[in-house]
Amino acid sequence: MSKKPNKKPAARKSVKGRSWLGLLIKLMLVGVVVLAGAMAYLDAQIVEKFEGKRWAIPAKVYARPLEIYAGLSLTDKRLSAELAALGYRLVDKVDSVGQVQRKGAGDFVIYGRSFNFADGREPAQLGEVELANGRVQALRDGKGHDLPLMRLEPQLIGGFYPSKNEDRELVTLKDVPPLLVSTLIAVEDRNFYSHWGISLRGITRAMLANIRAGRFVQGGSTLTQQLVKNFYLDDNSRSLIRKLREAPMALLLEMHYSKQEILETYLNEVYLGQDGSRAIHGFGQASLFYFGQPVNELNPAQISLLVGMVKGPSLYNPRRNPNTATERRNVVLQVLADQGIMPQSYAEGWAKQPLGVSDVPLRSKGGYPAFMQLVRQQLQQYYDADTLTSAGLKVFTTLDPYVQHTAERSLQDVTAQLDKRYGKRLEGLEGAMIVTSPNTGEILAMVGGRDPRFQGFNRALDAHRQIGSLVKPSVYLSALEEYQQYNLATPLDDGPVDIKAGDGTRWKPQNFDHQSHGMVPLWQALAKSYNQSTAHLGLAVGLPRIAQTLQRLGITSQIDAVPSLLLGAIDLTPFEVTQMYQTIASQGFYMPLRAVTAVLDEKGKPLQESSLHFQPKQVVDPRFMGLVTYGMEQVVNEGTSRQIRTVLNPDIFAAGKTGTTNDQKDSWFAGFTENYLGVVWLGKDDPQPTPLTGATGALQVWIDMMKGLQPAAWQPALAPGLSQAWVDSSGNLTDQDCPGARQLPFIPGSEPKTFNSCHSAPAAQPDDDGQQRSWFQRLFGG
16 A cells, blocks of 8 residues: 655645745835835925925125115216126116116116015116216106106125025026026926926936946936935935935925926025035025126026036036136037027027126125124124024115225225335224214214224224324313303413322323414314313313213213313224214214114015114204314314315315324224215224324325215205304404404304404494494494
């Protein structure tokens, strides 16, 4: 009887096969779960960042906009410089925004850009500006009708950047030329509108190229994959792991969002070069950086260059590698012709054009560090660091780029001349300048040192120096407020001073010329900056009174009421001195110096409106300030600053005061015209003596700056509440035609009581109304 075959081994094999199959199924299930989890994680990442705060947008800081209106003080040179800085293109005939046409001397046709100003968006506007004699004579619109106002968009002067140091100007699809979108797709991803985030054809093509090369030499990435790499993945390598993450994320991105949303995000994310230490992201910022124009004004050649740079921003940098950049641009233009986007003749024509790249923006070379430091200080009162660097604020400031550049050039040129003249005696000479608008307290310019791009010590804000004779207007103001006792004609003793100071030493100030001048009228003592007469006057008025006047004028630093205060033994910064003279120049109105006028949030909504605007406060009676201003005008006309009159038009009002400290360690000048108040300091950081006085140093910088600014001719009217009378050198009333007679302003009732006529007939006597009439007028009437 035969045995039955043994089936157990087959059974064992079947069991073993089922166990492997089960394990495989389990592994597959685990893999599915893991993959599903990974996809869910990636999906959450995609949605969270895309729908949240996509970028840390730096605060953009703008200069003041140039507001043009009939009667404005404006020169041909200044308007031309403003338009050039804004990237306006000179053309034979204006037909689009961002263009300017010169019809003749002083005649500009400007097609202004649309801009979201602090008080709302203004549309693009065509205007014709006629200039003559340093003023706007007429302003008309495109139809020839009178135009009340035309505003040019402000210059971008800097920003406060996030930790990643990325800079971008956000744009929407409607902001960019359609040709830019067409060019980008034609060059980078011609199947963009048909794929689902990845291109199998592109991947296959790239894989074959990489196999042949034995390394990664080509990518098959779509625009969507490029966006995933730049927007979500920190790893910029060409590794397989990154590619494995990139593809599913691209698919997920396409599942959630439209092609338009993906494309718009790409336009703002793509890396296009470096602005110093800052990375340029997006076509909006790249257009401003490379061409100085908004993206909507780019021509086909410029568009082709930027799109060509996507492949290699460093390699095709048009400033560093213009020949390589030109070749790449022309390749892109030919692609447009090959794909029928542009006629071949057009492509060849644009390929012959120069690159048209603008100069490196000044903000890329350091910008205006002294002014930006003040802007940051004032903004930090309202915003934390994260808001300043990532919330996309738009900050509008008071900086006038033309005034700033003029001030910088004057400080550099004049100090270089002084170096040459005095040699080693001036080794280490430094300086600082501040220019403001006398009527508003707005800071138009700030220079922190001879190197205006230096990011370090800001002397305009932080250099505490004795101010010397710049303190004297406060001494004379304190006296003139006691108008029953003092007026501009009051004789002052300019004899020697010798008093015992609080520490037991003797205080014996001398005049700069080491001479005493006897009895001098009050106005002359101020104009000639006599130390001895100022000391006598200040001691008579009282040191506490002088200190209180300085505080009213805006000084917040500690003031020691000691005799040496009368001659400027007080340490102040140029900023504090400017605040003091701002109150003087504004005829007694105190207004804090300000650098910021408005702040808009990312959506263009104004912020901190009430906090940024200060209502001027009258702290000194304008009548008394008018008297002091007369004395300071005589400083310019015949005193220590009389050199101004040899340079500036005599019809230009100017008033000011020089300042020199002990051993000539500090050279100061503070002066103002109708439009500008300028404060200049020169000295060494040590500090060490110099050969400079206020007149031979700081005044020279001020004069050079005013020559460049060309202030308009203007003479102020007599302050309301003041009368005028003729006096002689002894401070007595006299007749107008008498030798040495001078017409001075007075508070009515404060005129001298004594008359001294040069005629043999009886001298004129004052009427009850305080007006002076001659004996002939009194006898026969009139």
